[in-house]
Every structure is written in C-alpha cells, then in structure tokens.
Amino acid sequence: MIEAVGLTKRYGDKTAVYNLSFQVRPGAVTGFLGPNGSGKSTTMRMILGLDNPSAGQVTIGGYPYRKLPNAPRQVGALLDAKAVHGGRTARTHLLSLAQLSGIPARRVDEVLGVVGLQDVARKRSKGFSLGMGQRLGIAAALLGDPQVLLFDEPVNGLDPEGILWVRNLMKSLAAEGRTVFVSSHLMSEMALTADHLIVIGRGQLLADMSVQDFIAANSAGxxxxxxxxxxxxxxxxxxxxxxxxxxxxxxxxxxxxxxxxxxxxxxxxxxxxxxxxxxxxxxxQASLEEAYMRMTQGAVDYRSTIDQKVGLQQPLPPGAQPQMPVPGQGQPGWYAPPPPQQGGQPFAMPQGQQGQPGQPAQPPAPPQGPYGAPAAPAAAPAAPGSAPNPYTQPAPAAAHAPAVDTTKPEDAR
CATH class of the missing domain: 3.30.70.100 (Alpha-Beta Plaits)
Structure with missing residues (x-):
C-alpha cells in the first residue's frame, strides 16, 4: 500500500504539491487524475524517492522507498518511456536492469513476451516507435515481479489493440492483489480501467473516492x-x-x-x-470526462480564450449552481466550483451561503431565459475594480493554504 501524509513540495517560492494525503490500496486499479501542472508527476517522483518532500512523508508498505530492501523487486514504475540508452537493444536494456537488482536473466525473456517485444528484442531502442518504447518501459516495471506498480501515462502512443492490452494488464495485476497506481489524461480509458480515483488540482486533493461516487457527486443525470x-x-x-x-x-x-x-x-x-x-x-448518465471537467475547471491553468464561448460544460439544475459575482455568470455552459476542500471531499457549495468573511455578498439569482435557463447578461466591457475573469485568473486557494503556482520544473505535470 502507498500512503502519503501531508505531502508538500516546494521549489523555491513555487509550491507544486501542498498538504496532500491519500492511500493507494492493493487489489484495485487507482487512477491519478488532474490537469497539467497539478503536481501528479511531482507526487510520483516523491513516492519513488526521486524528489524529497519539503514537508510530510510518503511510504510504501510502511517504509520510504529509499529504505526498502531491494526496492526494484518490490516496486515497479514507468515514469518516462524515453529513459533508455538508444544504443542498447531492448534485451540488453532489461538485462542490465536485472543484473543490478539480482533478477535472473530468464525473467528478461519472460517480460519481453508479456509486452509483445520478443521479435524486436535484439533491435536498438533508438529505432523504436513511441508505442514500442511504452511497451519496453512497462516491461522494465514488471521485471522484478513487484507488488506495487506506478504508471505515468502508460497508453501514450499505443494503438487501440495496445490500449486494450494495457487495460487488461492493469486489471489482471490488481486482481492478483497488487497495488496499481495509474496516471492518465484519457478519461474514457480511466472509466474502463480504474476502480478508485484520486484527483488533485494545483497540488491539492480534490477527490478520493470510487469512480461511481465521483461521477455521482460531480454531475446531474x-x-x-x-x-x-x-x-x-x-x-x-x-x-x-x-x-x-x-x-x-x-x-x-x-x-x-x-x-x-x-x-x-x-x-x-x-x-x-x-x-x-x-x-x-x-x-x-454523465461520463467520467464530464464529471472530471466539472470538478477541475476551476483548477485549470492553461485555458483557451474560446472556452467560455463554446460552453463545453452544461450548468447544473437550479439550486446546485454556485452563485459567484464573476463576469459571464448566467451564460450557457457557465460553471465555477468553489475552492477545493481538504480531506478529499468533492466540491459542494453550501445552500444559501451569503456574505462569508472576506467574500462579497451573493448576488440575486440571474433572470430566467427560455425554457427556464439563466438569461445571458448583456455584453459590457469590464469596469475597473471588477471581479477577475475566471478564464484568465486562477481559482482562489484555500484560506489555510499558500498560493500555488505551477510554473515549475518540467517534472511537475
């Protein structure tokens, strides 16, 4: 089992991960979701001891990764499929990893067969396609037959047959009682693969629940x-x-x-x-993608300027929409969740919340348009001192958390 408690990582004055706590339990595929720059890759690097946390700790089976005896035989990981010397063949690459960890050479041929690279085992990896590189990275993760596995975008570059193979592989590994932690941006694939979800935004925990509960909590049928x-x-x-x-x-x-x-x-x-x-x-019934977009749109840093015109997210029914004094309220597709709460709780705006300390009073409900939909306000230039545009300004951080800026080193994704 992987357990993080109060995990925080700062790069100078930039905070990539803040006060992150969660558990990844064995016997299930746990999806790790979040927008670009939310801190997913940084979190995985801290799990594997590649980065030291600024505060908090993360353990695997009760021990930090660096204190695990013969860690490669207990934990397998795919973080970067390109981390292979291009002059080595697939078999030579895996054989060198096996020798460093005391793994028998016969295991190399076994995992090459598992990932379907047995016919190109003696070809140099610099000639591999992106999908072949992903398969080689998965083979390296499986080399020590570990009980804990971490995969960062494992289906990147794979064809439909390869994606189906990875999906079945993840499920079979979890069915054997292993701990499987998978990061991905493909919501449709996560909906078919994952049993449990951990969602973060701007380095903070947004949700920690089953796929079904996540969809139900962040969508309306x-x-x-x-x-x-x-x-x-x-x-x-x-x-x-x-x-x-x-x-x-x-x-x-x-x-x-x-x-x-x-x-x-x-x-x-x-x-x-x-x-x-x-x-x-x-x-x-809403899809995982729709529920994910609704939850995380307030934590997206890189947003196209036409998003507010397209209206990708439909509003919730009356009474479920948060009322916030921001430009664009009432337009078709407009929705903005409140800041994330600690403890993995989904977004929820208290009913009738008015005049919170430090916040302006809630405005009256927008006028009704055709079919009971909120009427779109007349376009007008923003006046000085008006509320910030939610599509160009980051969502406010929690009162007890420092501001999180995700413009950090490349590994923080």
Whole structure:
C-alpha cells in the first residue's frame, strides 16, 4: 500500500504539491487524475524517492522507498518511456536492469513476451516507435515481479489493440492483489480501467473516492427529450408544460430538450396530457470526462480564450449552481466550483451561503431565459475594480493554504 501524509513540495517560492494525503490500496486499479501542472508527476517522483518532500512523508508498505530492501523487486514504475540508452537493444536494456537488482536473466525473456517485444528484442531502442518504447518501459516495471506498480501515462502512443492490452494488464495485476497506481489524461480509458480515483488540482486533493461516487457527486443525470423536428411549436409547448411542472429545461443544439428534476414517467405523462408526440425520451448518465471537467475547471491553468464561448460544460439544475459575482455568470455552459476542500471531499457549495468573511455578498439569482435557463447578461466591457475573469485568473486557494503556482520544473505535470 502507498500512503502519503501531508505531502508538500516546494521549489523555491513555487509550491507544486501542498498538504496532500491519500492511500493507494492493493487489489484495485487507482487512477491519478488532474490537469497539467497539478503536481501528479511531482507526487510520483516523491513516492519513488526521486524528489524529497519539503514537508510530510510518503511510504510504501510502511517504509520510504529509499529504505526498502531491494526496492526494484518490490516496486515497479514507468515514469518516462524515453529513459533508455538508444544504443542498447531492448534485451540488453532489461538485462542490465536485472543484473543490478539480482533478477535472473530468464525473467528478461519472460517480460519481453508479456509486452509483445520478443521479435524486436535484439533491435536498438533508438529505432523504436513511441508505442514500442511504452511497451519496453512497462516491461522494465514488471521485471522484478513487484507488488506495487506506478504508471505515468502508460497508453501514450499505443494503438487501440495496445490500449486494450494495457487495460487488461492493469486489471489482471490488481486482481492478483497488487497495488496499481495509474496516471492518465484519457478519461474514457480511466472509466474502463480504474476502480478508485484520486484527483488533485494545483497540488491539492480534490477527490478520493470510487469512480461511481465521483461521477455521482460531480454531475446531474437528465432526460433527453425530442419532439418532431417539423413542428417546433410542439417543442415550445412541451418545454413550457415541463417547466410549470417543476422541471428544469435546457435546449440542446440539435433541437432536443435536456430535462432535469422530473422522472421519465412523469415527462411521458406531461407529453401525453399536452398532446405532444415524442420522438425520443431517454435517460442520460454523465461520463467520467464530464464529471472530471466539472470538478477541475476551476483548477485549470492553461485555458483557451474560446472556452467560455463554446460552453463545453452544461450548468447544473437550479439550486446546485454556485452563485459567484464573476463576469459571464448566467451564460450557457457557465460553471465555477468553489475552492477545493481538504480531506478529499468533492466540491459542494453550501445552500444559501451569503456574505462569508472576506467574500462579497451573493448576488440575486440571474433572470430566467427560455425554457427556464439563466438569461445571458448583456455584453459590457469590464469596469475597473471588477471581479477577475475566471478564464484568465486562477481559482482562489484555500484560506489555510499558500498560493500555488505551477510554473515549475518540467517534472511537475
């Protein structure tokens, strides 16, 4: 088991990781998620003893990595697939690692077969593709048959067959009772591979929970409703009736309606009562990607200036949206979570929170537009002293945490 307690790493006046505490338990694949510059790679380097923490500690099986006897036979890691001498063959590279750790030479041929590189074992690694380099790095991690495995972007450069192979490999390793810690930016793959998630942003813990709980805590299910495209007046009629029944209705770009607050049978009954034909009535469960984007968008440092126009994230139903005096509030797709809480709790804005110390009072709810959606405010130039733009300014840090600046050395990703 990997355990971090109060883990902090500073580079001069730059804080890469702050007060990070979590556990990675055996028998499950634990996904490690966070935006670029959130401190994932720095955290992994501290786990492996490559960087010393400024405060706190991290242990593997109760011991720091550097105090583990014959650590390569207990912990395997893939952090950089390019960390191979280009003049060495795949077999020579693995053989040198095996000799340094007292691992029998026959194990080299075994892991080459596991990762599918047996046919190119005697070719120099400088001619390997990115995917072949990833396979060689995974082979090096498996060389000592360790009980703890760390992988940083293991599917980078792999084709679909290779991605499926890595997914099955991770699951099989966890099923054997090993501790598997995987960092990745591919949300669709994490949804299929990981059992548990640890999410960080700006070096702080945002969530520590199962995949299912993470999606449920950071998304809202909705019903997708479609009426005949040739009769737009029916869509307007149904939207009005659903809003009067207590539902929250948002139009989608393809003409369908996104409805929350009403069960599917109730939506069907309302359509029948208003004499509106339905072409579609289906439930929708948010994906891991949608839930991840909703949670971490306040911790993203590098954001395109067109994001606020595109509206990639749909707003939550009324009562679930935080009300913050920032430009763009009420626009389609606008959402900004409050600062992360300690202890791995998901974002949650207390209902009716007004006038917190050090914060301006909450403004009244924005006027309602069509279908019950918040009306977009009129465009106006920002006045001096106005609130910062959330798309160009970092989210405020927790009151007890120092400001975190992720413009740090290359290893802090």
């Amino acid at each position: 909705f019903a997708r409703v479609r009426t005949p495209d040739t009769e737009p007046q029916l869509r307007e009629k149904l939207a009005t009736a659903l809003a009067e029944a207590g539902g929250h209705v948002l139009p989608e770009q393809d003409g369908a309606l996104r409805v929350t607050g009403l069960a599917l049978p109730r939506i069907s009954d309302i359509a029948h009562e208003t004499d509106v034909r339905l072409w579609e009535l289906s439930p929708h």
